[in-house]
Amino acid sequence: MTPTPRRALAAAATAALLLTAAACSKATEGKASPSGAGSSTTSVSAGSSSSDSESSAPASSESGPSGGDIEAIDGSLSFTLPAGYQDAIDKINVPGAVAAVVDPASDAGFPTHIVIAKQSATGDLDTMFDSVRKQIEKKFSIKTEDANPPVDDIDGEPLKAFTTPEYTDAGKNITSALFMTEHDGSFYSFTTNTLPDNAGDAADAMVALVESVKWA
Incomplete structure (x- = not known):
């Protein structure tokens, strides 16, 4: 039986949520918060069954429509869905997440997805970015690389970005990328998680x- 988008995202969750949750953890004096990458802060995990994961999510089992504009659940920003993607904010449970989208056609077992998370800014962007990066490298025993995307800013705000090599989570080899910016007193992380073939x-x-993001 082909997994529903909710079940597929739940099965793929641990690395995706950990990476995004790390971006929502506080940076204190340049060091990662103990509640960040070192611990699970979401009720959705690859170690739980699909039914357990679904129990913490909204009742709807259908994905949102593909195409069109999406507004963050807190109204802080809006963006245009990438081609083939669907709204998936009701399929995840990530601290600070304000938007999420998924490409259901990318892979039935681990669909490519992008999560946007927000937290109040403490310190500067460089410190926060470096803190998140170190958490991820330590947790997965990997070395991330600076990313140079063909975009210099997020609606006028400077961004920093890194990518991961392939790493294993829940028995799958995946790869991730994180863009981070600061706007109006908050940090925003844009995290994508995918199978290497879909990178x-x-x-x-x-x-x-x-490129389509517009701040409110």
């Missing part, structure tokens, strides 16, 4: 989404 398409979707 090129995922990168294109991330850039398209980021």
Whole structure:
């Protein structure tokens, strides 16, 4: 039986949510918060069954429509859905998440997805970005790389970005990228998670989404 988008996202969740949750953890004096990458802060995890994961999510089992504009649940920003993507904010449970989209056609078991998370800014962007990066490298024993996307800012705000090499989570090899910016007193992380074979398409979707962002 082909997994529903909710079940597929739940099964793919641990690395995706950990990466995004790390971006929502506080940076204190340049060091990662103990509640960040070192611990799970979401009720959705690859270690739980699909039914357990679904129990913490909204009742709807259908994805949102493909195409068109999406507004963050807190009204802080809006963006245009990348081609083929659907609204998926009701399929995840990530601290600070204000928007999420998924490409259901990318892979039934691990669909490419992008999560936008927000937290109040404490310190500067460089410190926060470096803190998140170190958490991810330590957790997954990897070395991230600076990313140079073909976009310099997010609706006028400077961005920083890194990508991961392939790493294993829940028995799957995946790859991730994170863009981060600061706007109006908050940090915003844009995280994409995908199978390596879909990395090129995922990168294109991330850039398209980021280029379309409009702050409220």
